Amino acid sequence: MKVIVDEDKCCGAGSCVLLAPEVFDQREDDGIVILLNAEPGADQHDVVREAVAVCPGAAIEVSE
């Protein structure tokens, strides 16, 4: 699985970080997404897919 984030679409809601804190974080100065791990392990795939589905800015994409 490869994860891509789009900072311009990100609205800083933090739902991805609440779901998958090992894969996503937020910048301290403005709350915009930071991708910690662009190729997360299999144990993270479900929560990453969930983060994609619930992201309010549609700012996360995965290719598998």
Place this chain on the structure above:
Amino acid sequence: MSVNDQVLSYPIPSETPLDPPKEWAELRSGCPVAHVKLPSGDGARLLTRYDDVKQVLADPRFTRQLTAPDAARLTADGGGVFNSDLAQIIPDSGDGHVHWRRLVGRWFTAKRMAALRPQMARIAEDLIDDMVKSGAPGDLRASLGFPLPVYVICDMLGVPAEDREKFSYWSDTLLNLTRYGKEEIDAAQAEFFQYMSDLLEDKRANPGGEDILSELLAAGGPEEGGLSDLQILVTGMALLVAGHETTANMIGKMVGMLLADRTRWEALLADPSLIRTTVEETLRLDANSGFGLPRYLPVEAEIGGELLAKGTTVICSMASANRDESAFDGAAEMDLSRSPNAHLSFGSGAHSCLGQSLARTELQVVLEVLLRKLPTLELTVPAEELERVEGLAVGGLRTVPVRW
């Protein structure tokens, strides 16, 4: 007469406290861009389908300029939070909005909210202890749901604890669409404005505080990349109002929904790892979330297969969208392990709720602490006898009577 050929009065009343009005399903299937009459008597179009609501909330053509001369007024005297001139002081769109959102959004990151968990849990434990001390039955709304989010947001903003009650009153009044008259709403807004002016004055005179308002002041004015004094003031008001009433009501509704069928509560006791998905599912199924989000269309646009004229006001019903069968399997059923759960209760797109991580964390913590401290919790009345709070932009239950 079917919903297809009449102008419905909006909001559409529901016969039972926790269930949606039956018209929602009819509108979704037969009339997804319905004509409605608002409390003011003005007309608007009501969107009830998931795809339409999601698109409009994220579409910049549908603006929040509800003060436009030809925008529908929500209430007869034009009061209420959506029509307020103050609502226009925070940049609504474009670069200005992005700038504001990022300055303020840093305070609401998921990590900061996770760090607040122990503090939130302590507040919840103390409030529950007080309720238990007073003896059963208790009112979970007044004892826990209402105070907790005020305490949390007041702490974040650096508002002294003794002023929390004032904030409850102001946020209740400003979000009210029909219960208070224009005079009361204007008076509350003026008092709130004056209080915040004084609070900011005090923080400017005593810099170094670690709260949101102190740090927004410390960031400097617009020329230094910060916000103007008026913008900081209105931001403070907006965060209090947005951070209080919404979550306060949701705590009561969440507990009410879970205790309405006590097998849900027992499932959570047996497996607390369901707390996260349960919170999302109660947010999705909240049939009493309030007015919905109004948007004003300054240009012509198509939505749901209908061409809407320039000057149209639309109302997005997220609560109806959340029950759309085309977006959720078994949409009417409560599934405590539903995942993913892309409900629209926090909106969607660039304006989606800034405080959603705060709200989620508060709801999760409250549920965790309640399950741990009061596993025998139950409603003292049948769920259908719970009463809705009328007239709020944010819907809720009047009381949540419980024993344990």
